[in-house]
Each structure stands twice: as C-alpha cells, then as structure tokens.
Amino acid sequence: YFYDKYIQGEKIEWLSYAPHTLTQAREELFISGPLYPFLLAIIFWLAPLADFTFVRILGILFDLGANLLLMIVGIRLVGRLPALLAGLAYAVYFPFVLSSTLVLLDTSTIFWMLLTLYLLIRATEGNSRAYLFWAGVVSGLLTLNKPTAMLLAIPLIAGLYFYVRKKWPPALFIKRMLWYAAPLAVIVAGWVTVTSVHYGQLAVRNPSYAASNLRQSTSIEFEGYDLDIVEDDFWSRSITKDIIADPIGFVGLIVKKFDRMWRRPYNDFKRSLVLPWQADEVMHLILVFFGLAGLLLLSRLEFGLVAWLVFIIGYYTVIHLVFHSNSRYNLNAMPLVFLAAGHFVALLWSSWQQDTVNKGWRLAGALVLLLAAWQFKPDWVNAVFNTGVSHGMVIACLVLKSGLLSLGLLLLGKILVYDGCPRGRLLLILGSTAVICVTGWTMTLARNNWSEFECRLTNPHQVAGTRLYISELPVAKDGEIFAVAVDINTDYGPDATFVLSAGSTEQRLSWEDIRLKKMFYPKPVYQHYAYLIPLGAEAFRQYVIMPVADSLIREYLDRYGYLDIKISLEHDNETDNGWLSLWGNYSCPNDSQYIPGIRFTSINATSIERFIHEEDPRIHYPVKCLSDSTISYYISNDQDIATGKDLSPTPGVQLGRYNMFLLYIKPDSDFLIY
Structure with missing residues (x-):
C-alpha cells in the first residue's frame, strides 16, 4: 500500500x-x-x-x-x-x-x-x-x-x-x-x-x-x-x-x-x-x-x-x-x-612548458611503453610463434609487462621538472609499479585465470567437442544421475537453438527450453540487470546441463571406450551474424584443474554466481577430473582454422580442454566430474 x-x-x-x-x-x-x-x-x-x-x-x-x-x-x-x-x-x-x-x-x-x-x-x-x-x-x-x-x-x-x-x-x-x-x-x-x-x-x-x-x-x-x-x-x-x-x-x-x-x-x-x-x-x-x-x-x-x-x-x-x-x-x-590526478596533470603540463632536452621523444616513448605494458598478452606470443600458452609463458610475459611499465614510468619521470626534490621520481616509478604489478600478477595467476579461452561457433557446419576416455564409471543408485555440463553463451537471443549430444544421446535445445530454466539458479540481480541493459539470459555465461541415462553412457563406453560430448548451432538462416561461444581452459593437467564453478544447491539447481561484466571471472573451483584422458576438437567447413580453436599449435600437441564435463550427481548435492 x-x-x-x-x-x-x-x-x-x-x-x-x-x-x-x-x-x-x-x-x-x-x-x-x-x-x-x-x-x-x-x-x-x-x-x-x-x-x-x-x-x-x-x-x-x-x-x-x-x-x-x-x-x-x-x-x-x-x-x-x-x-x-x-x-x-x-x-x-x-x-x-x-x-x-x-x-x-x-x-x-x-x-x-x-x-x-x-x-x-x-x-x-x-x-x-x-x-x-x-x-x-x-x-x-x-x-x-x-x-x-x-x-x-x-x-x-x-x-x-x-x-x-x-x-x-x-x-x-x-x-x-x-x-x-x-x-x-x-x-x-x-x-x-x-x-x-x-x-x-x-x-x-x-x-x-x-x-x-x-x-x-x-x-x-x-x-x-x-x-x-x-x-x-x-x-x-x-x-x-x-x-x-x-x-x-x-x-x-x-x-x-x-x-x-x-x-x-x-x-x-x-x-x-x-x-x-x-x-x-x-x-x-x-x-x-x-x-x-x-x-x-x-x-x-x-x-x-x-x-x-x-x-x-x-x-x-x-x-x-x-x-x-x-x-x-x-x-x-x-x-x-x-x-x-589534477596535481599530476598540472605538474606534467608545467614541466612540458620548460625547455627540457628530448621531452617530445621521452613522452612518445613513455606512452608507447605504457600502452604496450597495458595491452601485451601471452596470446600475442602464441599467435606469432605457435608456442601455445603455458603457466611459464604467462609469468615471463608478466615480467616483461612489469619491465615495460617501469621503463615507461622512468621516461615519464624524466619529463617532470621537480622543485629540487628528485625523490618524487623514485616514488612515482617504484610506487606505481608496485601497486599495478601486485594487482596484475595476482589477478592473472590466481586460480589460473590466465588460461581461459573462447571457441566461437558461427554456423551449423562447425562443431566443438571433447572426447572423454573413462575406464571406470560407478553405477548410478537411487537418487543419483549422470548429466553433461557445457559452458556456453550466445547473442542469438532467446530463440537460439543448438544441438548438444553425449554419445548416442542428442537433444535440440533452446534458451527458452523449460528444462534449462529448471537446471540452474540465476541470481535475481542478474535477471534485473539483463532487463535494464537489456541482455537476455542467453548472453550470460552459464552451464547448460543435460541429464543422460546411465545405461546409454555405459553402452557407448563399452562399444567405443570413450564418451563423445559435442555441441553445434542449429539455425535455418545461415546469413545470421550471431554466434555461440564454448569456453575452455588451457591449463588442464590430468590430476586437477580450476574450472568455472558448478555449485549444486540441490540435484535440480546450480548457481551462476558472477558479476555482470564480461571480464569478471566466475568463481573457479579446484577439481580432480576422474577421466583417464581427454581430447578436445574443433571441426569446421572453413579451410583455414583460426589459431587456438583446434587447441593444437603443432600436430599431436593438445593445449587445453573445453569446459565440457560428465557429472555424476549424488543426492547430497555432491558430485564427481569427468
């Protein structure tokens, strides 16, 4: 009232x-x-x-x-x-x-x-x-x-x-x-x-x-x-x-x-x-x-x-x-x-008015170095040299970024005209470098956040999948289920449809499908943001979860020795400019890895706990994948496959794995992951 x-x-x-x-x-x-x-x-x-x-x-x-x-x-x-x-x-x-x-x-x-x-x-x-x-x-x-x-x-x-x-x-x-x-x-x-x-x-x-x-x-x-x-x-x-x-x-x-x-x-x-x-x-x-x-x-x-x-x-x-x-x-x-900030800009401006040596070259060099430190990524090395992306390479790139930042600040400090107090230049270089590097290094290395990648499917002739080799699989008891989880999002809108298959089980799914809405718990605030932006639920990264019968999984494993999980678009108009993105992880050793969180509150509900910004990572959980081995693959009608999509810079080398998992869900909301 x-x-x-x-x-x-x-x-x-x-x-x-x-x-x-x-x-x-x-x-x-x-x-x-x-x-x-x-x-x-x-x-x-x-x-x-x-x-x-x-x-x-x-x-x-x-x-x-x-x-x-x-x-x-x-x-x-x-x-x-x-x-x-x-x-x-x-x-x-x-x-x-x-x-x-x-x-x-x-x-x-x-x-x-x-x-x-x-x-x-x-x-x-x-x-x-x-x-x-x-x-x-x-x-x-x-x-x-x-x-x-x-x-x-x-x-x-x-x-x-x-x-x-x-x-x-x-x-x-x-x-x-x-x-x-x-x-x-x-x-x-x-x-x-x-x-x-x-x-x-x-x-x-x-x-x-x-x-x-x-x-x-x-x-x-x-x-x-x-x-x-x-x-x-x-x-x-x-x-x-x-x-x-x-x-x-x-x-x-x-x-x-x-x-x-x-x-x-x-x-x-x-x-x-x-x-x-x-x-x-x-x-x-x-x-x-x-x-x-x-x-x-x-x-x-x-x-x-x-x-x-x-x-x-x-x-x-x-x-x-x-x-x-x-x-x-x-x-x-x-x-x-x-x-x-006003003090810094005013000092820079007053220093520029002074007759200092090579101030133009120093400013240009500082801007180039600072911009390079800001934008440089390990993916650049992979794109040029086909070396792949690894934890060691990421650390080496962070060291390089830190060096570029320090050099850029050094050149910037050389431009500034101080009132007889050179201590300011040292504070600028060391203080700024320390704050920025501690933040950047932590955010990059924490839970292997550097290793996430995106595989974008733009037409129904492209397929991405993961082949799971599993030698032992428990028998599902009462209240226990097997399900496939795939980490995706799209911009096609609520009518977008796609085909998800696990072995011989294949389903045509849409974002309006009632089964998808029941299988995860979206935070209300994201629904509200989606209305205001506006973005549909399909634009948010989330796990699409498809239950699979225990008997069908065993039959497929007995016959082939592996379980194939794959996804592709399904739409009639091939001139559409939409896409479906499948997300993956470069860092996936056999013993354990960090993955975007699958968090069960009950058998029928997971939570997509993340912020609205696309660069904010979801909570990553350490998991031990129980499959013996995996192979992720990318099939396309294009003659030239974009670097990284097939996860293999050289023949026989697998860089990473898509976030496509087989889940064994127990009644107490605990689960095993393959």
Missing part, C-alpha cells in the same frame, strides 16, 4: 521476493541510515507528483554542491589548476552523472564529506570554533546518512592534525578538537541509543547484517562475493581459522578485492552519455592511474597538504578490503582521487 500510494511514477519490477511492508522498510533504516530516507519522505510528502522527479533534482543538487566544494577544497590543498581539473573530471565522470539521478546514498555522502572537509579548513584559516562545531554537526549528519562513515572522523581528524601541526600546538589542537567532537558524539550517541534499544544490544546498525557481510567478504573459497546462496556452515565456521589455514590465499583475496574496487567505474547497467561505456572504463583507469601517480608525487611535498587525500582514500579502501568490495564503493573516494 505504501509503495503503491507514494511511488507511482516508476516501474518497479520485484524479482524473486515480495515487496517490503512498511514495517520491513523501516528495518532498512538500521542498515542504510535514517537521514536520506528522511529527506526522501519529506519530498514524497510535499511533492505535488508522487514520483522520483524531485528526488532526482535533490540528487543533482547534491552533486553540483559536491563538485563546487571539491574545487574550493582543492584550491586550498593542491592549487587552482589541479582543483579546476578535478572539477572538470568530476563533471564528465559518468558514474557521478548516473548516481546523481538514482536513489543512492553516494552522492549525498560525498557532499556531506566534502562539506565537513571545507568547514575544517575554514576553521584553520580564521581560528574559528564555530566552523569546528558545524564541522562536527555535518560529520554527524554524514554518519546518519551512511553508517559506514562513522569512523571517517578518524582520518578527518588525523588529516587536520597534519594540516595545522605547524600552526596549532598539540595542546591547542586537542582543545579545538573538542568543539568538533562534541556535536558529533551527541548525534552518534543518539543514533546508537536508538539502534541499541531496537536490537536489545549495543549496535550502530543491524548486527546480523554486519556479521553476514564480514563472513561473506572474508570467504577465500568464494572470493568474497556477495552470494545469494551460502555454504551450510556459514554461521558456524571460524573466520580466524580460515585465514590461518590459508594466509597466502587470504592475501590474494585482499588483492582481488582491491582490484575489484578500483579497476572499473560504477556502471553495472552499461549506460552511456556522449561516450560509449567502454570509453568510460578506459577513462576511469587513466584517472585512477593519474591519481595514484599524483598521490605519490604529492607525498614528496608538505604531507599536511596530502594527508586528507591519503587518509580518506585509504579509509574507504581498507573498509572495503575488509567488507564487500565492488566498483560502486570507489565513488566516495573518487573526488579526492581527482584532486591527486
């Missing part, structure tokens, strides 16, 4: 759950904070139209105010030109354009944070206690707006200390901080009291939410993803014991979450304005790289100018390395990244 009455101008598609009642909606206040819902309630109460028009106007006003505050603060911290460049970056950065018109907390959070920062700076300029008092009030509003910002007062106070340590003695600093801390403490204490009374225990927000968040985000096996389905011992397992048992894996998880937070801009819906969304992703990477370089270069100057940038960016990074991490969580820190 509440939603129908007050929210009529928006189409709301409820997924696999029912709409919240008013009582349930009030519970959300103890997760997201009460301030923003309170502002929305006032708008819905006063607005002449019961829709989101005025809410969007509020978001745009917050966004404009945040940009203005960013430039005002930036002028005082990094100078006029860097501040104006940061404001320009903020204005054209698409995630801020997008989030300002969505009902999200991030735009208002950024506004309150920058307003607090501005008031703290003004308090130091005129020694005014009033500015400190109002900074404390705004910090309290920031906490009510988003509870995760409650501890943001720590980096704010620490940054202020470094900013005024030459001006305010320690005793005076402590006295002045009481004017800031008092109103903040009153507001926070009031909210903590309300929350604690509501839950019957000391709490800042819903205590079960925080506990669930921490448990999921520290799961090494499931890579810290926010999953709809969790393991049976979710609430009983010890987080500490998991970390102690696999400290290297936990460090790898931290690096993955760092990469997950900073690699992409927040744009899960792949929307665009002026530039395509792919260009926005490239611009984001450039801004983050410039921000990292600028942060390192600023640190060579008076630390008081850069302390707030370091501490606030570090605060949001650490918070989301501990808890959930995705691209949306970089939004609150991005304005300060823009200030650092």
Whole structure:
C-alpha cells in the first residue's frame, strides 16, 4: 500500500521476493541510515507528483554542491589548476552523472564529506570554533546518512592534525578538537541509543547484517562475493581459522578485492552519455592511474597538504578490503582521487612548458611503453610463434609487462621538472609499479585465470567437442544421475537453438527450453540487470546441463571406450551474424584443474554466481577430473582454422580442454566430474 500510494511514477519490477511492508522498510533504516530516507519522505510528502522527479533534482543538487566544494577544497590543498581539473573530471565522470539521478546514498555522502572537509579548513584559516562545531554537526549528519562513515572522523581528524601541526600546538589542537567532537558524539550517541534499544544490544546498525557481510567478504573459497546462496556452515565456521589455514590465499583475496574496487567505474547497467561505456572504463583507469601517480608525487611535498587525500582514500579502501568490495564503493573516494590526478596533470603540463632536452621523444616513448605494458598478452606470443600458452609463458610475459611499465614510468619521470626534490621520481616509478604489478600478477595467476579461452561457433557446419576416455564409471543408485555440463553463451537471443549430444544421446535445445530454466539458479540481480541493459539470459555465461541415462553412457563406453560430448548451432538462416561461444581452459593437467564453478544447491539447481561484466571471472573451483584422458576438437567447413580453436599449435600437441564435463550427481548435492 505504501509503495503503491507514494511511488507511482516508476516501474518497479520485484524479482524473486515480495515487496517490503512498511514495517520491513523501516528495518532498512538500521542498515542504510535514517537521514536520506528522511529527506526522501519529506519530498514524497510535499511533492505535488508522487514520483522520483524531485528526488532526482535533490540528487543533482547534491552533486553540483559536491563538485563546487571539491574545487574550493582543492584550491586550498593542491592549487587552482589541479582543483579546476578535478572539477572538470568530476563533471564528465559518468558514474557521478548516473548516481546523481538514482536513489543512492553516494552522492549525498560525498557532499556531506566534502562539506565537513571545507568547514575544517575554514576553521584553520580564521581560528574559528564555530566552523569546528558545524564541522562536527555535518560529520554527524554524514554518519546518519551512511553508517559506514562513522569512523571517517578518524582520518578527518588525523588529516587536520597534519594540516595545522605547524600552526596549532598539540595542546591547542586537542582543545579545538573538542568543539568538533562534541556535536558529533551527541548525534552518534543518539543514533546508537536508538539502534541499541531496537536490537536489545549495543549496535550502530543491524548486527546480523554486519556479521553476514564480514563472513561473506572474508570467504577465500568464494572470493568474497556477495552470494545469494551460502555454504551450510556459514554461521558456524571460524573466520580466524580460515585465514590461518590459508594466509597466502587470504592475501590474494585482499588483492582481488582491491582490484575489484578500483579497476572499473560504477556502471553495472552499461549506460552511456556522449561516450560509449567502454570509453568510460578506459577513462576511469587513466584517472585512477593519474591519481595514484599524483598521490605519490604529492607525498614528496608538505604531507599536511596530502594527508586528507591519503587518509580518506585509504579509509574507504581498507573498509572495503575488509567488507564487500565492488566498483560502486570507489565513488566516495573518487573526488579526492581527482584532486591527486589534477596535481599530476598540472605538474606534467608545467614541466612540458620548460625547455627540457628530448621531452617530445621521452613522452612518445613513455606512452608507447605504457600502452604496450597495458595491452601485451601471452596470446600475442602464441599467435606469432605457435608456442601455445603455458603457466611459464604467462609469468615471463608478466615480467616483461612489469619491465615495460617501469621503463615507461622512468621516461615519464624524466619529463617532470621537480622543485629540487628528485625523490618524487623514485616514488612515482617504484610506487606505481608496485601497486599495478601486485594487482596484475595476482589477478592473472590466481586460480589460473590466465588460461581461459573462447571457441566461437558461427554456423551449423562447425562443431566443438571433447572426447572423454573413462575406464571406470560407478553405477548410478537411487537418487543419483549422470548429466553433461557445457559452458556456453550466445547473442542469438532467446530463440537460439543448438544441438548438444553425449554419445548416442542428442537433444535440440533452446534458451527458452523449460528444462534449462529448471537446471540452474540465476541470481535475481542478474535477471534485473539483463532487463535494464537489456541482455537476455542467453548472453550470460552459464552451464547448460543435460541429464543422460546411465545405461546409454555405459553402452557407448563399452562399444567405443570413450564418451563423445559435442555441441553445434542449429539455425535455418545461415546469413545470421550471431554466434555461440564454448569456453575452455588451457591449463588442464590430468590430476586437477580450476574450472568455472558448478555449485549444486540441490540435484535440480546450480548457481551462476558472477558479476555482470564480461571480464569478471566466475568463481573457479579446484577439481580432480576422474577421466583417464581427454581430447578436445574443433571441426569446421572453413579451410583455414583460426589459431587456438583446434587447441593444437603443432600436430599431436593438445593445449587445453573445453569446459565440457560428465557429472555424476549424488543426492547430497555432491558430485564427481569427468
């Protein structure tokens, strides 16, 4: 009733759950904070139209105010030109354009944070206690707006200390901080009291939410993803014991979450304005790289100018390395990244104005080397020399990429004209190389993510398959089944049809086939994203699972000694430009390998737990394939077979295997894989 009455101008598609009642909606206040819902309630109460028009106007006003505050603060911290460049970056950065018109907390959070920062700076300029008092009030509003910002007062106070340590003695600093801390403490204490009374225990927000968040985000096996389905011992397992048992894996998880937070801009819906969304992703990477370089270069100057940038960016990074991490969580820190990036660009520009030797050649060489370090892939070596792709080659290529990156940064550093402090050049080279290489190496080598490949079928005359040689196969008992799993996706649309066969069993399947829908569990959020982008379920990579009778498998194995699994397109119009992609893995030793996760919640349901972006890997699980050996093959009517599709750079050499498996599924949801 509440939603129908007050929210009529928006189409709301409820997924696999029912709409919240008013009582349930009030519970959300103890997760997201009460301030923003309170502002929305006032708008819905006063607005002449019961829709989101005025809410969007509020978001745009917050966004404009945040940009203005960013430039005002930036002028005082990094100078006029860097501040104006940061404001320009903020204005054209698409995630801020997008989030300002969505009902999200991030735009208002950024506004309150920058307003607090501005008031703290003004308090130091005129020694005014009033500015400190109002900074404390705004910090309290920031906490009510988003509870995760409650501890943001720590980096704010620490940054202020470094900013005024030459001006305010320690005793005076402590006295002045009481004017800031008092109103903040009153507001926070009031909210903590309300929350604690509501839950019957000391709490800042819903205590079960925080506990669930921490448990999921520290799961090494499931890579810290926010999953709809969790393991049976979710609430009983010890987080500490998991970390102690696999400290290297936990460090790898931290690096993955760092990469997950900073690699992409927040744009899960792949929307665009002026530039395509792919260009926005490239611009984001450039801004983050410039921000990292600028942060390192600023640190060579008076630390008081850069302390707030370091501490606030570090605060949001650490918070989301501990808890959930995705691209949306970089939004609150991005304005300060823009200030650092503005400093780097301004320094580069001022250095370019100087009469330095060979600056044009150095800049050109730096750009070529940095671009090569960014784009160079092991596949290039395979394409040129037909050497195949191996773990050793990948490591060698990573070493080469790291060298190219260091050389590019060295040439770039040679262009920069410093104020008698060469330490900045060393910080730029070593710091940037360390951060980028640790992230890149971990993401590439973790669970053999480098080894995945795609085989694209474009017409019904092409067939891809895997031949499994199996000497021993258990007899299926009651409740146990055999099934074939194939890792595919397509762009043909929901009417796309394909032929999947396992031995003598052959089925013509379509994405609209009811059997496919019953055989896996798609996360509701992916259904919603698919509607908004729009993409059909067929565009998402998933395992198509086809049950096969035990007797037919045994009959085929007895007759031929192997089981053939193959797939091909079936469509009438051969002029179509669509495709079906079969995915595989270059790294497949006989004893074990990592494969995209098949995770059974019951005999009839698997989960496709992955993010919307095509480059985000699904959770990879270590498995031991029980087949004696396998041969993957590719058949085409084309005279020239593209390199890699037949998985054989030289006759008799098999590079990898398609993700085509025979599963032996047990009633307890456990399964064996061949």
